[in-house]
Amino acid sequence: MTKSDRLYGELKNRIIGCEPGSAFYSFRTIMNDYSVSQATVTAATRRLIDEGLLKPNTGKEMEITDEVLKYRQDAPPVVCLAMPHWQSDWYTFIEHHFFDLASELGYQLEVLRYDWRVGAPESLPQTKIDALVLVADSQKLTAENIRRMNQYRLPYVIFARDLAGIAVNCVGLDNEYAGAKAAHHLIELGHRSLAVAVSQPKSESIFSRIKGFRQFCELHGVGCEVIDCDIRSGDFSPEKVYRVLRERFAAGRPGFTGLFTLCEDSASGVYRASFETGLRIPQELSVVAIGQSWRLDYFTPALTALGTDISEMVRQTIRILKSNLAAASQLDYERKLVKPQLTVRNSTAAFAAIK
Structure with a gap:
């Protein structure tokens, strides 16, 4: 672990205990308190800025953002909805339903648009994410995409796809x-x-x-x-x-x-x-x-x-994700099919x- 990695971890722990909008230390204060160089402080704070926890101010100090609220013990989980970057009524319906049900079902939503030519996002935002929902084009989803999703080491559900016989959580149309x-x-x-x-x-x-x-x-x-x-x-x-x-x-x-x-x-x-x-x-x-x-x-x-019934599909998706987040060990994969009306x-x- 490098000096900037250690400093990043210590600063992040301090930030999480602070209130949004409050001022954080200046570069000079961090350098003196932790006996590190300016380059080390720059590398550590850049990661915190990229994660959305800090934002630079016009003065020498930095400001703590609302992002810290996601780290509170009683904060609802952050669900990342990964969707192809493609204009589609279907994708718009899905996004609207996830936003509309967030308060009722108790989660925070982050939307990630990924290149439609690939079957899954090649990277995730650096902000806090607890679980993933993948909306994938059935023509693009491959075994390599599934391996990539597994590498993120987060609970995830493939949405609107029936993947019978594959070891993944999926919710789809019957x-x-x-x-x-x-x-x-x-x-x-x-x-x-x-x-x-x-x-x-x-x-x-x-x-x-x-x-x-x-x-x-x-x-x-x-x-x-x-x-x-x-x-x-x-x-x-x-x-x-x-x-x-x-x-x-x-x-x-x-x-x-x-x-x-x-x-x-x-x-x-x-x-x-x-x-x-x-x-x-x-x-x-x-x-x-x-x-x-x-x-x-x-x-x-x-x-x-x-x-x-997209609302029912969203409910089943969040149920699966929350069950996995609460479990002490890996649960059996679920394949949930919703009947159309x-x-x-x-x-x-x-x-x-x-x-």
């Missing part, structure tokens, strides 16, 4: 149930020829949605077609879905009366293809999707969808009404 629920809704309306549009890049969650949909159809003797729109990571899915389905619809009636699309964004491609070919929704084609943004009510007709709007109708 994708098989989502597919089965979509099929159940359409079959309950009397449809007997269904299709699912593979409208997102292929991943375990997408395969699970398709599996749930197909199995429910098979159990009820209903025909099910899988339409692969060849969506890859980085593609604009509404455009690809539109092109595939427009060609299909233009050739005549599609051979199915109920369609399940795997995300709300791609549903706009379905709507455009049906509009341009004169296929009426829901009179001739019922459409159900997975999604929950405010835009669903502004589709014409409004889009029936299975929405993710169906909101029926105007894009689905009874088969008897189709003429």
